[in-house]
Amino acid sequence: MSAWDIIKTIIFGGSTLVFFFILWFYNPFKHVEHYEVDEEVKGIIANPWKKTESGKTIAEEGRELFIASCSSCHSLRYDGIYLMSVQSNPKWKNIEKSAGRPIYRHGVLYKDRFFVPKDVYEAFAYEDLQNLKAALGQVPPDLSATYLARGDGYLYQFILNPQKVLPGTSMPQIFNPQYDEQAKEKVAKIVAYMKSVNVPPPKEQVKRNVMGVLVIAYFIVMGLLLWKYRTNLLKRLGYY
Amino acid sequence: MGLIEKVIDWIDERAHVKDIYRTQMVEYKVPKNLTFPYVFGVLALVTFAIQIISGMVLILYYKPSIADAFDSATYTIMGEIPFGWLFRHIHAAGANFFMAIVYLHMFTGIYYNAYKRPRELVWIVGWLIYFVLILTALSGYLLPWGQLSYWGFIVTTEIPGSLADAPILRDIFKAIAETIVLWMKGGYIVTDVTLGRVFGSHVLIYPLILLALVGIHLYLVRAAGISNPEGIEYDKKKNPDKFVPFHPYVTLKEGAYVMWYLAVFFFFVFFHMGHFLPADNFEPANPLKTPPHIAPEWYLLGFYEVFRSIPSKFWGFVAFNALLIFLLILPLLDWSPLKSARRRPLFFVAFVVFMISSMVLTILGTMEPTPMNAKLGLIFSFLVFGFFLSLPIISFIEYGWYKAKGGKQQ
Structure with a gap:
């Protein structure tokens, strides 16, 4: 190979590699908003499958917290959580059995949770969703894949203080560190639960x-x- | 005689495969000095095969309706179906790799002037493949029914609507624009019907056209012969020392390259999918909520940046279509019989400028549309146009030098 060949290889090979590195690995020119999880609760989100002192996993505790605090407005269909008002409706159990199928995820079957197709669920819950829309301005989104879309930093900061991250949102601040010592921990558990639904x-x-x-x-x-x-x-x- | 030989003999007696192997592989001669970039052709073929096979698996579980599309992709394929995630990763990464390899293949063709006589048809059919590939990519991008899919599709289908801004004959252009937009969208709004139509074209119509075009492309390459990096057409009979048998000389080399290419490909599939399954697309499509930054996928960003940085919508539309047309008529623009950038210093410089400008345009497309970026975009658009428009002049000058030297090949 002559010197000229080496120069050509560097020009063409190098520029191609740099180009695809920018596109596919790291783009320093693209503006991306960054949200960080607080240091003290990072461990909770890092491994949602870890057992806590109560004998349950973090994800299970997060699920209970999610049902108690979030499910009055949000559903999470990929793990069989629907609006509280829908789940308390006795007819819903029949719909789950007839139109849905048990949740099966990454090789684990959850017999008591049901995945119901979106159109069936939205038709059944039409009035509940419209009531929420009337009260909040829009239908609160289903949170099934939100973890993948937003990432843990955004979700953590948003749940902790919705107005700070998204001014004007109708999402209330449920967990306030000023009044609840465990607020940060609880939020982290909920985020960890949402992670456990989407990440293997x-x-x-x-x-x-x-x-x-x-x-x-x-x-x-x-x-x-x-x-x-x-x-x-x-x-x-x-x-x- | 082993079992394998027996089986081959049995087949050969009925299908004469040994004749085909001998005439098409061993006795088929290719230039000895083929360089590394010639591998992109076979890599594109391999990626096409990967896309078809992984697509066959995905089509079994995907549901083309706006109620089920997102769930079938994100819930069923990614979690419920064993190894569904693998096939979705392969298909998504494969789509990006396919476009990347096709671009590299095109740039190789431009560099070695593989579009000149007698290979004009190869280039034109290749251009058609590229065009259908863009349509395939656009239609496939809508199928996961995420926010990016939905709004990206809307923006792309409404770009022809910029024809309505024409300075003259506004009524006629407006009617044409509306018709094109309606054709592409299949209605005034993107609904279930649109998704079904796009699904049908993505899984059946475009792949069939692509298969046919790829077949024709391959046949034409065989018919016209592979171009020579030196840009000199040697006669296979007069200069047998310049040629080597296709098998095993080239097949084994490219076979090894294919293996290493697949290693890189599977690195992305298993460990680096963030850029091929972007996070924003895991939010279900919401017609009521427009995301702040909508841009097409990276392989169209160059064209998009040309469109975006030109202040008038109409002329932006004309400009990026002109780029596509320039690519198609390259054999006409670059008319001199001289081939390969190795023997053409002016063309070499122009090519480097063209390559760098297209890369910069693509990267500018990922950035926010500030006035500064628009100015830069305009400058680099001019450079890209400059490449195409200067080709006839470059050809003229270089042909003059060639004649002055006595018109010999070397």
Whole structure:
């Protein structure tokens, strides 16, 4: 390779790599809002599947908190949580059984939670949702995949102080650190619960990582073997 | 004789595969000095295969209705179905890789002037593939029914509506614009019907057209022969030392490259999906709530930035369509018989300017539309246009030099 070839390789290869690095890894030119989780509760959100002193996992505690504090306005259909007013309706159980199916997520079956299609749920809960809309200005969103859309920092800060993050929102401040010592912890547990619904559990994640490493290693090794085979073959054929 | 040979003989007796193998693989000769970028063609083919196979799995679980689309993608495929996540990751990463590889393939073609005689048809069919690929990508992007999908689709389908801002014949242009927008959207608003139509075209119509075009493209490459990085057309019979058999010389080399490409691809699939399944798209589509920053996917940002930085909507629309048309008529613009940037210093400089400007335009497209960015966008749009419009002149000058040297190939 001549010096000119090396310069060309650097120009074309380098600019291509930089270009895709900016697009696919880190774009320093793009403005992104950043929200941080408070240091003292980071551990809670980091692993929602950890057992607490009460013998339940953080995610389970977060689920109870979610049902108690959030489900009067928000549903979380991917884990079988619907509006409180809907779930207290005796007819709802029949709808869950006939139109829904038990929640099955990452290999775990939850027999007592049901996934009901969106249109069926919204038709059944039409009046409840309209009442909420009349009171709050809009229908409070379903929070099934909100964790994936917003990330833990945003959710944590938003639940802790909605007006600060999104001025003018109709979301009330349920957990106020001024009056409730455990407010931050509770919010973190709720965020951890929302994470547990959308992110594969550690066991599954380990499986995926091992699978990924094996697949990548397989292709690298196969490439090397092919290259070696080619070199030997071409030497024998006199092409090299 | 082993079992495998027996099976091959059995097939050969009936299908004559050994003849095809000998004539099409071993006796088929390609230039000996093919460089690394020539691999992008086969990588594009591999990615196309990946997309078709992973799409076949996704289509089994995806539901094309606005009530179920988001849930079937985010709940059913990502959680309920074993390895559904893997196929969605592969399909999403594959779409981005496909566009990336096709762009690299196109830039390679421009660099080595692979669009010149006798390969004009290869280039034109390749352009058609690129165009259908954009349509496929746009239609596929709507299917997860997230906020980005929904609003991205609306913005894209309403871009032809800028024709209504024409300085003259406004009524006629407006009628044309409305018709195009209605065709693309399938109605005045994006509803269930639109989603069904887009789904149908994404999973059946566009892939079929693509398959046919890719077949024609491959046939044309075989018919016209692979271009030479030196830009010199050697005769296979007169200069046999310049050629090597396709198999095993090229197949094994590109086979190894394909393996390493797949290693990179699966790194993204398993460990780095954040940019291919963007977070904003995990919010279900909401027609009542417009997100603050809507931009097309990265592979259209260059065109989008040209459109955005030109103050008039109409001329912006004309400009980015002109870019597409310029790409199509490259063989006409660059008319001289000289080939390959290796032998064309002026063209080399123009190409580098063109490549850098298109990258900068794409990156500017990811930024917010400030006046400063609009000015930069305008400058780099001019550079991109400058590349295409200067090609006839560059051809003229370089052809003059070539003639002055006596018109020899080397």
